[in-house]
Amino acid sequence: MYSAHCFSTTKSKAVQRAAAKTGSGPRPGPRVHSLTSPLSSSSPARALSGLPKGKMTENGMASRGKVLTIDTMNPTVKKVEYAVRGPIVQRAVQLEKELREGAKKPFAEVIKANIGDAHAMGQQPITFFRQVLALCSYPELLNDSTFPEDAKSRARRILQSCGGSSIGAYSASQGIDCVRQDVARYIEQRDGGIPCDPDNIYLTTGASDGIVTMLKLLVCGEGKSRTGVMISIPQYPLYSAALAELGAVQINYYLNEEKCWSLDISELQRALDEARRHCNPRALCIINPGNPTGQVQSRQCIEDVIRFAAKERLLLMADEVYQDNVYADGCKFHSFKKVLFEMGPEFSNNVELASFHSTSKCYMGECGFRGGYMEIINMDAEVKAQLTKLVSVRLCPPVPGQALMDLVVNCPQPGEPSYNNFMKERTATLGVLAEKAKLTEQILNTVPGISCNPVQGAMYSFPRITIPEKAIREAKKGQAPDMLYCMKLLEETGICLVPGSGFGQKEGTYHFRMTILPATDKLKILLSKVKEFHQKFTQQYS
Amino acid sequence: MYSAHCFSTTKSKAVQRAAAKTGSGPRPGPRVHSLTSPLSSSSPARALSGLPKGKMTENGMASRGKVLTIDTMNPTVKKVEYAVRGPIVQRAVQLEKELREGAKKPFAEVIKANIGDAHAMGQQPITFFRQVLALCSYPELLNDSTFPEDAKSRARRILQSCGGSSIGAYSASQGIDCVRQDVARYIEQRDGGIPCDPDNIYLTTGASDGIVTMLKLLVCGEGKSRTGVMISIPQYPLYSAALAELGAVQINYYLNEEKCWSLDISELQRALDEARRHCNPRALCIINPGNPTGQVQSRQCIEDVIRFAAKERLLLMADEVYQDNVYADGCKFHSFKKVLFEMGPEFSNNVELASFHSTSKCYMGECGFRGGYMEIINMDAEVKAQLTKLVSVRLCPPVPGQALMDLVVNCPQPGEPSYNNFMKERTATLGVLAEKAKLTEQILNTVPGISCNPVQGAMYSFPRITIPEKAIREAKKGQAPDMLYCMKLLEETGICLVPGSGFGQKEGTYHFRMTILPATDKLKILLSKVKEFHQKFTQQYS
Structure with a gap:
């Protein structure tokens, strides 16, 4: 006999689910801070869990401590950083959630310009591509006369x-x-x-x-x-x-x-x-x-x-x-x-x-x-x-x-039925991007304290921002000055950018990365908010 | 201006392509065989390329040797083995190509039972899944009345x-x-x-x-x-x-x-x-x-x-x-x-x-x-x-x-329009797999020198095979005895299995892994060919 469990939907598991919040209990052992390898004993997990080797609890279990802790995990993984989806983006996601739940903020929506995610910012897929993907997914559609031959x-x-x-x-x-x-x-x-x-x-x-x-x-x-x-x-x-x-x-x-x-x-x-x-x-x-x-x-x-x-x-x-x-x-x-x-x-x-x-x-x-x-x-x-x-x-x-x-x-070729529409969509998308690249550079360069190189290509501007000494001193307590800047920008305007420190920059210079992907009207709002924020921020810390 | 190169198709690049066979030239330096790290000099690539550090050719290039060679690549990658797509599968792909090109073989087709790849063996996708995927790929289809509401x-x-x-x-x-x-x-x-x-x-x-x-x-x-x-x-x-x-x-x-x-x-x-x-x-x-x-x-x-x-x-x-x-x-x-x-x-x-x-x-x-x-x-x-x-x-x-x-x-539920068909497809597929599991075990156990545990679950049988001493000695020259067995099986019958040595087995025992995925009629042919081959192989090496 083979199992064929296909479950019917059961609702309101919320209570049980709440009980399932495993994986977030307190960490047992003392945290060992060390930049050199802390793993010199023959059994590092035991050593670091704070229990002597082989110690058994009443029921025969060797320890309550986790096998895998921050101190005993792969040290190279710990060194990994990825700013594009770092703390600022996590905070943006949280803010979106708070807004949905009715929280009052100085902004009505979070605008994410942190990642080169064109469709998320409203860019439409190329029709031809999606038609072929649908045909590949469900080949029955090959009999559908509404799909073009190419x-x-x-x-x-x-x-x-x-x-x-x-x-x-x-x-x-x-x-x-x-x-x-x-x-x-x-x-x-x-x-x-x-x-x-x-x-x-x-x-x-x-x-x-x-x-x-x-x-x-x-x-x-x-x-x-x-x-x-x-x-x-x-x-x-x-x-x-x-x-x-x-x-x-x-x-x-x-x-x-x-x-x-x-x-x-x-x-x-x-x-x-x-x-x-x-x-x-x-x-x-x-x-x-x-x-x-x-x-x-x-x-x-x-x-x-x-x-x-x-x-x-x-x-x-x-x-x-x-x-x-x-x-x-x-x-x-x-x-x-x-x-x-x-x-x-x-x-x-x-x-x-x-x-x-x-x-x-x-x-x-x-x-x-x-x-x-x-x-x-x-x-x-x-x-x-x-x-x-x-x-x-x-x-x-x-x-x-x-x-x-x-x-x-292997896109549609001249003479094929989808060619004209494909070229129209492609040209329009690239045309809008070119416009937005220009717009971004121009508006940012009108802001005293922001200087932006031409966006010759790709999807990003990486303008340099002047951060007042006072703000740098405040940030030095624990974060990069441009992280302070971007976090404040997010909290006050709902705009999510990535601080330059996440990409690396010359010592003493500060930047942010901003995609040019938001729709033109939204991009204009975004840029004018950045402008306003930058002036306020500069004033506040002068 | 943005570039918008969408190329028209140019044909017969065969001559040029032949000229492009880069990446297969002779390796320059002597090969250093060593199980301990051969990378003790400060510049291993140079050391191993056989050129003194900093030696320049006429045009200022430091060396003809490759930066990346088998001796200077990541040693852990070299240790990786993956039998499911190993040499036997590469040979199977080659045989398929030879058959397509009209080569004469003792078989008309290669039957691959090396990998749990159900669709490749003719299993049909679940209609409901593919309908939803098509809808997600091309949301225009949400207006198509032929797609079910669920x-x-x-x-x-x-x-x-x-x-x-x-x-x-x-x-x-x-x-x-x-x-x-x-x-x-x-x-x-x-x-x-x-x-x-x-x-x-x-x-x-x-x-x-x-x-x-x-x-x-x-x-x-x-x-x-x-x-x-x-x-x-x-x-x-x-x-x-x-x-x-x-x-x-x-x-x-x-x-x-x-x-x-x-x-x-x-x-x-x-x-x-x-x-x-x-x-x-x-x-x-x-x-x-x-x-x-x-x-x-x-x-x-x-x-x-x-x-x-x-x-x-x-x-x-x-x-x-x-x-x-x-x-x-x-x-x-x-x-x-x-x-x-x-x-x-x-x-x-x-x-x-x-x-x-x-x-x-x-x-x-x-x-x-x-x-x-x-x-x-x-x-x-x-x-x-x-x-x-x-x-x-x-x-x-x-x-x-x-x-x-x-x-x-989140599959179709009772009462939803797709439920009956979904369950019919699901049940049929699992039913056929159960039959084939039984069939595989039964037929393999009729062969003297093959013993097969019941296929209780998953998609594989892993029968033990007796390999004559003479075959073991022949294989010892350079390959696992069950690799010799599977390679001969492939060459003589077109059946592609994976030798047990690719999965690990007790010293002195030999096996192969065979999926139960080929369509029932093909599976029967496969099993009878394996039977015939095993008897011949045993005779040949006795």
């Missing part, structure tokens, strides 16, 4: 590549074959015909997954031999979080705020030379267009970076998830792959490059699907085999995300 | 909980609120009213993701203080792979094959006592119903395990992804949570438990969506905060998978 043919092609023609089957761990072929063709076309081998494409669970996987391959050695990885400051905190978790050394190079967050090779050299004294630098990460700083790198700069990586024997990691988000006049997206190959075989046959893309940004903004790919160039064959093995442990990236990635790289 | 109401509820009412928005990192509430209510009903707090539920990217995350929290210490984790042998190789990657100590306890793969507490004690001499055992992992061994634990056994964990201060990890897959008379699924709470506050207030579920198995078999959840009980509040922070770095589990998880725990 959507159906895309869905059929994807389904034919799935085991049992179902997106519910596991795919190959590297990703569905036909999707990887489409990605390769997309890259070839994007890069003016430079060849791309589908075998070098790995589909991923969002770009984050690919980035972490590449970093994981790189980490080895101890002490001065420990792998170091160069990341820009300000950076997207996935990088620092992943490096902390992997126990790798984070090597900071500073972007030049005075020159619109551009990258100076001399600064790369300084950071590298310094790092070589205490670790083994092996990789250089670039985010272009920039997150959180919104700059778009020039072709010359990319060439210089590649030359530097080649000279210094660094593996290049190019985070290019904003490749369609370029707004400023005179700016253009250049892929690292294309520039590398245009520099000739001296470079294109040698420099190891991993580049990353995603379904989450650009004009589609489909974050929830966790789709993405990485392309690896010049990777050692044995390492590649290890990479393939490593990704197989997680079985496969989510198949709906793979399907979506396919649509991004 | 599907629409589920979709509306999920969409309302998403940012911007889109499954393309990021969710909370712990998962969508309403889905976690539904999971909690499902667990309460499954467990006869024992309360469940939605705050203890974390949605995951398949169960694998939750398991790896929990293990990650647990790992700390060095040498004799290093975290050890107890896993059953035979095991599902995700566990050994994750432990290898995390550098934790794998502690093997052997299931009792003679007693239908049951778990003996004395064996747990033996394994634990031995392990305490060289590491710090902190967690005990159980898979029930069992993978790869198909046993279903008795309530008494679960109680004994909980008592053991309490006495020995071990955190319990219960992998319960096959909770609906129970086929054998007299067997029933008991959740660890329920048994724990029935044992009284002495246990339910103290023993730390993490249990895992998934959308990939049971009657739904939706592997591609990578949906899952974990419930944590009695977790220290500070550790829980760290867990929440850790999962936030990856932003959120795939939202379509979360939606699917919601449907599994």
Whole structure:
């Protein structure tokens, strides 16, 4: 007999549920504060729980203490920080809840400009993409005459590549074959015909997954031999979080705020030379267009970076998830792959490059699907085999995300029934983003004490804010001054931004990151509230 | 201006693509074989590439050698093994390709019984689930009168909980609120009213993701203080792979094959006592119903395990992804949570438990969506905060998978329009699985030299096979004897199984894992081919 419990809904479990508040009891043992490893006894859990080894309670249980405590958990996990969803966002969620429950606040709604989450801010999905996803989910719809033929043919092609023609089957761990072929063709076309081998494409669970996987391959050695990885400051905190978790050394190079967050090779050299004294630098990460700083790198700069990586024997990691988000006049997206190959075989046959893309940004903004790919160039064959093995442990990236990635790289073509509508939606979305990028920069720059570089690309502005000495002194008691600033902004206006300290910034400078994603009317309200708040804040602490 | 490159399709890039076969060039430096760290110089990459530090080529490049080689990559990644997608599966994929290209083989098709991938083996998705997913993907369909009302109401509820009412928005990192509430209510009903707090539920990217995350929290210490984790042998190789990657100590306890793969507490004690001499055992992992061994634990056994964990201060990890897959008379699924709470506050207030579920198995078999959840009980509040922070770095589990998880725990109820059809599909699928479980056991046990325990639950049989001494000697030259067996089986019959050595087994015993998922007629062919092959193999090596 097999069990077939399908329960009918029982209501009002509230009382029982209240009783279930487990997992929040007091911690038993004394907390050991130590930056060096506190785990030197042969049985750290016992040692730290405050009980002698082997002590038994009456009923034979060794201890009331938890097995897993803050003192006995993985120390590298403790070091992880991720500001984009940090305390300020938790407070924003709480405020939303309080508002829903009728609390009186000086604002009617919380506006979240903390995260590049386009749909959450009202951006509409691309119709064609969602039609194909619906067809893949419920193939009965292939008989529905209201769906356009090109959507159906895309869905059929994807389904034919799935085991049992179902997106519910596991795919190959590297990703569905036909999707990887489409990605390769997309890259070839994007890069003016430079060849791309589908075998070098790995589909991923969002770009984050690919980035972490590449970093994981790189980490080895101890002490001065420990792998170091160069990341820009300000950076997207996935990088620092992943490096902390992997126990790798984070090597900071500073972007030049005075020159619109551009990258100076001399600064790369300084950071590298310094790092070589205490670790083994092996990789250089670039985010272009920039997150959180919104700059778009020039072709010359990319060439210089590649030359530097080649000279210094660094593996290049190019985070290019904003490749369609370029707004400023005179700016253009250049892929690292294309520039590398245009520099000739001296470079294109040698420099190891991993580049990353995603379904989450650009004009589609489909974050929830966790789709993405990485392309690896010049990777050692044995390492590649290890990479393939490593990704197989997680079985496969989510198949709906793979399907979506396919649509991004294989979008409607001229002559197909969905082409016009697709282009209309795509162009409108990117057009609005370009407008908002301009608007954000312009309004912020009217505020004395705020200075904002042009938002050339991506989805963020990262303006510098002047914080009065008095506020800095107040904050020094326990928090970063820009955290104080952003927390006050949230409490007084309902606007949720992320303090610059969560991304890293030059000592003594303060910033916040703000997405340009809120709808234009809301963005205007947001900017005028920031303006008003900044003036008040400055006055209050002067 | 923003870029809006949407490329038209260019064909016949084959020549260029052939030129792009990068990443497979010869490895430059000599390979250093060493089990102790070869990375003692201050710049291991340079040292191992065979070039003196700082040596420059004419054009200023430091070296032709790769930054990342098999010798300079993460040593823990190299130790990872994952048999379910190992060399035998790679060969199967290759054979399929050869067949497609017209190669002559002694078989017309490859039958894959290596992985629990139900849809790939022809199992049909649950209609209701796919209807709701289509509605969530393309909400225009909410106006389509052919969709049932209960599907629409589920979709509306999920969409309302998403940012911007889109499954393309990021969710909370712990998962969508309403889905976690539904999971909690499902667990309460499954467990006869024992309360469940939605705050203890974390949605995951398949169960694998939750398991790896929990293990990650647990790992700390060095040498004799290093975290050890107890896993059953035979095991599902995700566990050994994750432990290898995390550098934790794998502690093997052997299931009792003679007693239908049951778990003996004395064996747990033996394994634990031995392990305490060289590491710090902190967690005990159980898979029930069992993978790869198909046993279903008795309530008494679960109680004994909980008592053991309490006495020995071990955190319990219960992998319960096959909770609906129970086929054998007299067997029933008991959740660890329920048994724990029935044992009284002495246990339910103290023993730390993490249990895992998934959308990939049971009657739904939706592997591609990578949906899952974990419930944590009695977790220290500070550790829980760290867990929440850790999962936030990856932003959120795939939202379509979360939606699917919601449907599994909030399935059609009596009186709802989809109820009858849902129950019909569910019952049919589980009924067929039960039949195939019986069939597999019965036929395998007719083969001299194969003995198969009853497939009480899950989706696998793990029969023991007698391999002649001559075959063992032949295999000893470089591979496990059951790998030789399975590889020959594949080459001669097109049947793809996984050798027992990929899961672990008692020294000197040999097995294979075979799923019961192929359609009944195909399963019969498969079993008769295995029978015939085994007899031939035995003869050949006698």
